[in-house]
Structures are given as structure tokens and as C-alpha cells.
Amino acid sequence: MYKKDPLIKLLHNSEYGMGKGTVDKVWYKFSIIDYNKPIVITFAPYKPNSVLHSPEDIEKSDFEELFIWGFDFIKKEGFNVISFDTLKNGLWYRSEYLADYLKNLSEEIYGFPLRLGYGGSMGGYGVSVFSNLLNLNRVLLLNPFSTLNRRLAPFETRFSDFLKNDNWESGFFDGGECNAKGYVIYDPLFHLDVKQANRYKNLEHLRLPGVGHSMPMHLQRLGMLGWIAKSFLHENHIDKNRFYKEARRRRNYSEYYNWLLSKMNRHLTLKRKNIIIYYKYKFFIKEILKGSTPHQQDVLLRMCKNRKVEEMLVNTKNQNIFLFKFSKFLVNRGRYGLSIKILKHLIDQEYRIDKTTELLNTYREELRKKKERKEQILN
Numbered sequence: 001m002y003k004k005d006p007l008i009k010l011l012h013n014s015e016y017g018m019g020k021g022t023v024d025k026v027w028y029k030f031s032i033i034d035y036n037k038p039i040v041i042t043f044a045p046y047k048p049n050s051v052l053h054s055p056e057d058i059e060k061s062d063f064e065e066l067f068i069w070g071f072d073f074i075k076k077e078g079f080n081v082i083s084f085d086t087l088k089n090g091l092w093y094r095s096e097y098l099a100d101y102l103k104n105l106s107e108e109i110y111g112f113p114l115r116l117g118y119g120g121s122m123g124g125y126g127v128s129v130f131s132n133l134l135n136l137n138r139v140l141l142l143n144p145f146s147t148l149n150r151r152l153a154p155f156e157t158r159f160s161d162f163l164k165n166d167n168w169e170s171g172f173f174d175g176g177e178c179n180a181k182g183y184v185i186y187d188p189l190f191h192l193d194v195k196q197a198n199r200y201k202n203l204e205h206l207r208l209p210g211v212g213h214s215m216p217m218h219l220q221r222l223g224m225l226g227w228i229a230k231s232f233l234h235e236n237h238i239d240k241n242r243f244y245k246e247a248r249r250r251r252n253y254s255e256y257y258n259w260l261l262s263k264m265n266r267h268l269t270l271k272r273k274n275i276i277i278y279y280k281y282k283f284f285i286k287e288i289l290k291g292s293t294p295h296q297q298d299v300l301l302r303m304c305k306n307r308k309v310e311e312m313l314v315n316t317k318n319q320n321i322f323l324f325k326f327s328k329f330l331v332n333r334g335r336y337g338l339s340i341k342i343l344k345h346l347i348d349q350e351y352r353i354d355k356t357t358e359l360l361n362t363y364r365e366e367l368r369k370k371k372e373r374k375e376q377i378l379n
Helices: 004-011 056-061 072-074 096-108 122-129 191-197 215-220 225-235 238-251 254-260 270-289 296-305 307-315 321-331 336-348 357-378
Strands: 019-021 026-032 039-041 080-086 115-120 138-142 181-186 204-207
Touching: 004 019, 004 026, 004 056, 004 096, 004 204, 019 056, 039 122, 039 296, 056 225, 056 296, 072 080, 072 307, 115 122, 115 225, 115 238, 122 138, 138 270, 181 215, 181 225, 204 321, 215 225, 238 270, 254 270, 296 336, 321 336, 336 357
Parallel strands: 039 080, 039 115, 115 138, 138 181, 181 204
Antiparallel strands: 019 026, 026 080
16 A cells, blocks of 8 residues: 555565655655664654644655754754654544554664654654554653553543544544553653653653643753754763753743742642742843953842842843843933943843844933933033
């Protein structure tokens, strides 16, 4: 049935090469470079704001133009790789045709020395639910869904609309039955992800508290994702001591404070909220104080104790947007020099907020006029 499929054909003939293709509501890219090296199978997470491809898009687009989660990184590391993603109107890799295709694929990849799986969120579901079919030896799952089956996961409230259109009692629907060894990484404070992760009994659990879902993004921003993935691929091992040591970096990560203060954090008491706000406050103003003179630091600390600034700090999730607002606050208090310093910092960081440069030039001109008026009075 799949003899003309570019991937199945290439593997069956023990050939080398790269390519792309579609299977029902799923598309894939592959790179086969060495049959003596491991092969890595990835499944992409759900991307709510992305433009999903149609089969026609895949056929017409050049290979290099098509981005798919995990592919480029693994290819660069020198591994054979097959990466899957959903097409338009396709979700959760729930397809009899895909399952049948992967059964054929499993026969073609059985000869590789190691078969590895890598995926996050919905992609973690895809890896785990097909792990036994693909005879995967090890998997790395980042905040995975094990299933949306109501009987197996009655706690799960996300993607409820999708459940109406599919029968989660048939076919492949339980990633918790994954027999492969490996790792699952998740936030132990986010109750839904905890319950999903706890269904993976064969995997070693690594916990990153206080960031919520979207674990690949958080690990990337914390500078951890690269070495974790490389360790998993090259060393068959992730150093737990290093993981937990570097996880402390979240204290210098604005999303950490934002999630802890959100409604998703069920552990948030009034006392804890006040403590988190205090540390978020310290984190934000530390950025303002960088490179300031002792006098400027004294002025800034006094300004930051203003009630309006405190409210702004608590209610603004993004650090740079807070700095932008704070620069306006300083100008209203006549502190043009400090405001200019903050706006220059934002521009140097290449953080684009509308009218930042225009506002910077305006404040410079107003500061120049202010100095001229002062000199005229003195003269």
C-alpha cells in the first residue's frame, strides 16, 4: 500500500536521502544519513497561532521551506530523523491511516541500532501512543498528554471540543501504555500536567516548578533545552544534578513569576502571593538598576516604592513592557535622564515596542531644552 511513499521506499531499499510526504491529516520530513546510527522520531506539539499546511502546500513547497518541530536540531546533531506534524483540520494524530502507515514504517526502521522518540505536549502524546508500535527504545517527553480519554483521564479539561468529534475508545489512544524507557519533564505545580505525567510509570520524572505548560519554550529560554536534548540523544542519560541546579535560573525568568501569580497555580495563597510579588518586584527593578550611578539607584528605588509603580509591576507580565511604562512614569516626575537610559536599554536589547525610538528622541529633545532653560536662568 505504501510502496510509492518516498520514506517507505527509501528505507526499504536501504538508500540515503531527505524528503517529505503526507499521510492522511499528517505530514512529515525525513533525513536518513547512516543506517549504523540511531533514528529519532519526533511529533510536533499543537500550535494554536500557526498557519497549518494543506497537502497541496506540502507538495508544492520546497523541502527547506517547510519547518517542522525538532527536525533541524536533530539533523544537525548527526542523527537519522523522521518528524511528523498535523495538517490543516488534523489534530492529535488520531488516524487509522496514520497508525497503519506507522506499522509499515516500524518494520523498515527495526534494523537501526536505536530508535528514539522526542515530543512535547500533543507531540508527547504522539510519541508515547505510537512508541510500542514503533518499537522505540527510549523517549524524551516534555509536558506530554498521555490521553484525552475521559475514562482514563477524567481530570483533563483541555481540548474538550475536540472530544466531541472523535472516539477516544478506539485505535491508539493511551500513551500511558508506553513501554520505552526515558524521561518525562513537567511542572509539578500544574495539576493537569502532573496527572498526565503520573500515567507514565516507566519513565524517570524531572520536575521544573512554576512555569506551567509549554515546557520546550521555557527550557529553551532558560538555556536548558539544548544540553538536555543532546544528553538524551548522545549519552542516553540526563544529568539530574545539573538539571535541578540549572532549574534555579527560573528565579531570573519573568514567566516564572507570571505563572506563579496566575489562576492556574492552585497553590497560591495570599501569603505566597505576597512573597512572589516581592521577588518579582526585586527581579524587575534589578534590570532598571543595571549600570546606574549610586545616586540614580537611590532615585529609582524611591520611585519604585510609589503605589502606582507597584500596581504596574504586579499587573504587567512582560518585563520590557513594564520598563517602557516605567520610563513614562519617570518623565512625568521630571526624570528625563533615567527615562532615556531605560529606553536605550530596550532598544539595545532589540525589544520592539511601538514608538520606543520616537519617544526616546522626544525625551532627548525635551531634556536638551530643559538644560538650555536652566543655563539661561543661571546666566
